Amino acid sequence: MSYPYVLLSAAVSLDGYLDDTGPERLLLSGPADFDRVDEVRAASDAILVGAGTIRADNPRLLVNSAERRAARVAEGRPAYPLKVTVTASGDLDPAAKFWHTGGEKAVYTTDAGAERAARLLGDSAEIVPLGPELDWRALLEHLYVVHGVRRLMVEGGGTVHTQLLRQGLADELQLVLAPLLVGDPAAPRLFGPGAYQSGRLRLTETRRIEDVVLMRYEPTAPGAGAVPAAADRHWLRIACELAALCPPSKTAFSVGAVVVAADGTELARGHSREGDDPVVHAEEAALAKIDPADPRLAAATVYSSLEPCARRASRPAPCAELILRAGVRRVVTAWREPDTFVEAADGSGILARAGAEVVVLPEYEAQAKAPNGHLVR
Ligand SMILES: NC(=O)C1=CN([C@@H]2O[C@H](COP(=O)(O)OP(=O)(O)OC[C@H]3O[C@@H](n4cnc5c(N)ncnc54)[C@H](OP(=O)(O)O)[C@@H]3O)[C@@H](O)[C@H]2O)C=CC1
Ligand SMILES: Nc1c(N[C@@H]2O[C@H](COP(=O)(O)O)[C@@H](O)[C@H]2O)[nH]c(=O)[nH]c1=O
Numbered sequence: 373m374s375y376p377y378v379l380l381s382a383a384v385s386l387d388g389y390l391d392d393t394g395p396e397r398l399l400l401s402g403p404a405d406f407d408r409v410d411e412v413r414a415a416s417d418a419i420l421v422g423a424g425t426i427r428a429d430n431p432r433l434l435v436n437s438a439e440r441r442a443a444r445v446a447e448g449r450p451a452y453p454l455k456v457t458v459t460a461s462g463d464l465d466p467a468a469k470f471w472h473t474g475g476e477k478a479v480y481t482t483d484a485g486a487e488r489a490a491r492l493l494g495d496s497a498e499i500v501p502l503g504p505e506l507d508w509r510a511l512l513e514h515l516y517v518v519h520g521v522r523r524l525m526v527e528g529g530g531t532v533h534t535q536l537l538r539q540g541l542a543d544e545l546q547l548v549l550a551p552l553l554v555g556d557p558a559a560p561r562l563f564g565p566g567a568y569q570s571g572r573l574r575l576t577e578t579r580r581i582e583d584v585v586l587m588r589y590e591p592t593a594p595g596a597g598a599v600p601a602a603a604d605r606h607w608l609r610i611a612c613e614l615a616a617l618c619p620p621s622k623t624a625f626s627v628g629a630v631v632v633a634a635d636g637t638e639l640a641r642g643h644s645r646e647g648d649d650p651v652v653h654a655e656e657a658a659l660a661k662i663d664p665a666d667p668r669l670a671a672a673t674v675y676s677s678l679e680p681c682a683r684r685a686s687r688p689a690p691c692a693e694l695i696l697r698a699g700v701r702r703v704v705t706a707w708r709e710p711d712t713f714v715e716a717a718d719g720s721g722i723l724a725r726a727g728a729e730v731v732v733l734p735e736y737e738a739q740a741k742a743p744n745g746h747l748v749r
């Protein structure tokens with residue numbers, strides 16, 4: 373399953389509101405920040421808002437800068453990103469600006485919502501029913517596969533942001549804090565109550581833009597079980613970057629590994645042949661840096677650019693076994709082991725038979741293979 377990179381964008385008041393309850397849209401951003409938003413839009417393949425935002429704001433969601441549109445066209449992309457909305461009711465005003473400005477539009481909805489939306493909108497948008505309920509993963513996969521969307525900007529509102537963050541589907545948050553207070557409990561909030569992934573997000577940037585502050589965050593908590601979260605991709609990418617640091621070898625793979633606790637805390641990382649050990653494997657090196665009594669291991673995830681090994685000549689225990697002994701029960705990898713050194717190595721089988729979950733994210737296979745090009749076809 374491949375999804376676009378999902379960027380949640382919003383401006384909030386000091387007391388955490390997205391808007392007030394007045395009839396006009398509350399301008400939290402200033403001119404320079406709206407221009408930054410325009411730039412982020414121009415770098416996106418699609419922009420999504422919930423039906424509530426269409427009803428409340430009547431937005432156009434355009435790339436306003438002619439230069440940015442021209443640059444998109446010069447790159448062979450449409451002048452405007454695809455505009456996307458979600459609705460369960462299908463209650464969409466056909467006169468809203470959303471349908472009459474910009475480029476292509478798509479509506480993701482339920483089977484029941486699709487009927488009403490089709491009746492109201494005619495052919496002004498593609499209408500995609502996703503079953504009795506709207507499944508966000510199915511929506512993201514459809515955008516990726518059918519519309520070729522690789523970068524999705526989500527511009528709210530709170531109902532939509534809350535679901536994507538809770539389900540571990542947001543790769544990045546870009547929040548602007550505006551120096552004003554709304555103070556009305558009936559106003560919409562950025563994130564609603566409920567169960568989110570645990571732990572702290574990673575702050576990647578802060579930037580003053582006139583009188584507002586842009587804060588960029590990345591969720592860090594691994595997914596649970598077989599279901600990948602956006603942070604799983606981040607950590608697997610790090611494992612692949614570590615693989616590129618390995619001293620080259622003609623007789624062993626170059627692999628990187630990271631061990632991450634359920635709350636997104638990195639416990640250790642390692643790569644093949646690191647330090648003075650010419651045969652150490654990435655997972656072995658990473659696990660050796662963690663106290664075996666660390667209680668976080670039981671709910672941790674091991675990210676390994678290559679499937680953990682099943683058999684070893686140079687050491688008594690293969691990495692699949694070391695992972696199980698450490699108590700880890702979730703592994704995310706990019707690439708199943710080819711027959712180069714061991715016939716039918718099946719580290720995933722060893723792990724799965726012992727009750728561990730093995731998640732393969734094939735979109736990172738090329739990156740995991742890159743430092744091993746001389747060993748595989
Ligand atoms: N400051 C900022 O940066 C921003 C502020 N805003 C503000 O936020 C407010 C709107 O936020 P909010 O009311 O939360 O609305 P949303 O834009 O999040 O839209 C919510 C609607 O989207 C549809 N929807 C959401 N999730 C699902 C799902 N899982 N399945 C099916 N349909 C779904 C439903 O539509 P339906 O009811 O049709 O079934 C739902 O009522 C406005 O006041 C707006 O001004 C919005 C964006 C950015
Ligand atoms: N009020 C507000 C935002 N609101 C967002 O901007 C959308 C309007 O887009 P457009 O009609 O194209 O100008 C609106 O629907 C909502 O998603 N965004 C921000 O960055 N800062 C703000 O202060």
